[in-house]
Amino acid sequence: xxxxxxxxxxxxxFNDAFNRxxxxxxxxxxxxxxVFENTRPAPDGERVEGHARVRAAWELFFARSPHAHxxxxxxxxxxxxxxxxxxxxxxxxxxxxxxxxxxxxxxxDGQVAEKLSxxxx
Numbered sequence: 001x002x003x004x005x006x007x008x009x010x011x012x013x014f015n016d017a018f019n020r021x022x023x024x025x026x027x028x029x030x031x032x033x034x035v036f037e038n039t040r041p042a043p044d045g046e047r048v049e050g051h052a053r054v055r056a057a058w059e060l061f062f063a064r065s066p067h068a069h070x071x072x073x074x075x076x077x078x079x080x081x082x083x084x085x086x087x088x089x090x091x092x093x094x095x096x097x098x099x100x101x102x103x104x105x106x107x108x109d110g111q112v113a114e115k116l117s118x119x120x121x
Contacts, residue, residue, distance in 0.1 A: 007077040
């Protein structure tokens with residue numbers, strides 16, 4: 001069990017809101033100057049900065065992938081960083097798919113300041 005307010009707790013609450021597709025809940029856990037680095041487009045992904053732009057990225061993501069779900073394989077923290085190994089699952093054109101990846105989070109003052117995403121393949 002994690003301590004409330006710990007780096008791991010903040011990230012777990014973020015991921016829970018994400019899996020509910022709760023953009024308000026996700027954004028309540030992100031700092032005003034938040035940064036999100038997407039896995040796409042290859043090879044380096046898109047970097048999105050600031051509350052409004054990150055919110056727009058999540059809204060677009062959920063609109064494009066209404067069945068999106070992340071299952072945590074492993075989660076641990078070191079200082080203000082948290083690492084999450086995950087499996088992302090989706091349904092497209094009636095077919096299920098998945099990919100594995102890693103998120104590197106930075107938590108500052110109980111909020112996600114950075115979410116840097118990397119994917120296998």
